[in-house]
Amino acid sequence: MGIFEPFRALGYITTQVPFSVQRLGTETFVTVSVGKAFQVYNCAKLSLVVVGPQLPKKIRALASYRDYTFAAYGHNIAVFKRAHLVATWESHNAKVNKLLLLGDCIISTDVKGNIFIWAFKGVTENLSPVGHISLENKFTPTCIMHPDTYLEQVLLGSQEGSLQLWDISTMKKIHVHNILRDIEIVSFTHSTKDPVTALSFSTDGQPLLASGGSSGVITIWNLETKRFHSVIKEAHDCSIVSLHFFAREPVLMSSSADNSIKMWIFDTSEGDPPRLLRFRSGHSAPPLCIKFYANGRHILCAGQDRAFRLFSVIQDQQSRELSQRHVSKRAKSLKVKEAEIKLKPVIAFDVAEIRERDWCNVVTCHMDTAQAYVWRLQNFVIGEHILSPCPGDPTPVKACAISACGNFAVVGTAGGWIERFNLQSGISRGSYVDTSERKPCAHDGEVVVLLVILPIPS
Incomplete structure (x- = not known):
């Protein structure tokens, strides 16, 4: 492996x-999927x-079976046994967009x-598909599923809005239309009016259907x-990609x-939304500042x-x-999204490991904000x-910047002002003025960089 080759993704959840x-x-x-790689989580504790x-290239679709993972990228499908590549399927001449596990085959x-259709038994010896179906020109597949009790048949949905049922053993399209029951049983509509992006049926005996939308809301319906059963209003900050009820x-x-x-x-009373059990998350927008911490064992990152x-x-x-202290509780009481009451994005920060156990040891500057904030990293809180x-x-x-001793934080402003603060008390310990030029502050223009080279006397 070369020195600058990618090794693994950090903070990349899905x-x-x-x-x-x-x-x-x-x-x-x-x-x-985490871009060009995949990760496997144990759901017991994620x-x-x-x-x-x-x-x-970036992964476009995933399927898994026991120790095997099938990852589609570009025109190809990579087959892994745990983390080891064992085969590559290369028969497609266009970008692969969906994978489906069906029995001992991958569609x-x-x-x-x-x-x-690929048989993954003896996958290392057989790199050719066992079947091929060419769809009509005006049918662009966007989703694929296997209906329960249909032995070797798959249902395809298209960008044009039509559905097709195919038997993969005979490679023939099946025309199915139940004239007797050609009626709509029930229709559900999201209160947010946003497009439905994911669905899942409960299998634990409760007659529930979960639907996710493009606004990040998950709605639960009683079949x-x-x-309507309940709603998780701020389940996610972006469009729901996947929903899955555990057997x-x-x-x-949800992802x-x-x-x-x-x-x-779902352990709450009737009508209440389900409770968040566990989660894994990373930045939902690009990082702005990043630093190693604790001899490289951790990374501090602001986005x-x-x-x-x-x-x-x-x-x-x-x-x-x-933690920015009770953000969820305050957002709920004000009836706004959590992001609206969080501090503005961090544009610069510094950290001193030496005082982690004594007092706040991180200082942050925020976009268009006239104050700097301190953080106690030992407790992971502002x-x-x-x-x-x-x-x-x-x-x-x-x-x-923070002094080498960890006692002081020095901050600079857009007006050219530089001031020193005691981190333990938060009290100002004086400002820096360019007396040689008889200026009322340190610089005529914006302070863009601060660095403490020598210990600051108390």
């Missing part, structure tokens, strides 16, 4: 590719158990309407009463384009999504977002002090 769920014995696993290697479709369990898993996987449990996060390089389950330089003429804070 993408817009639907996940694949499988059960092995008493345990359930979910396989997710702990990371397998990280796949980097592929030449793949591409954007030009070709369907290939017995044909009425014979009152647990629903979203906001880079998160969440598990919801455009207003989140400030700590990622573990060694144990993925130790990664977490630093500190009680707010640093407000030049209160008589406040301008946005643009740069910050």
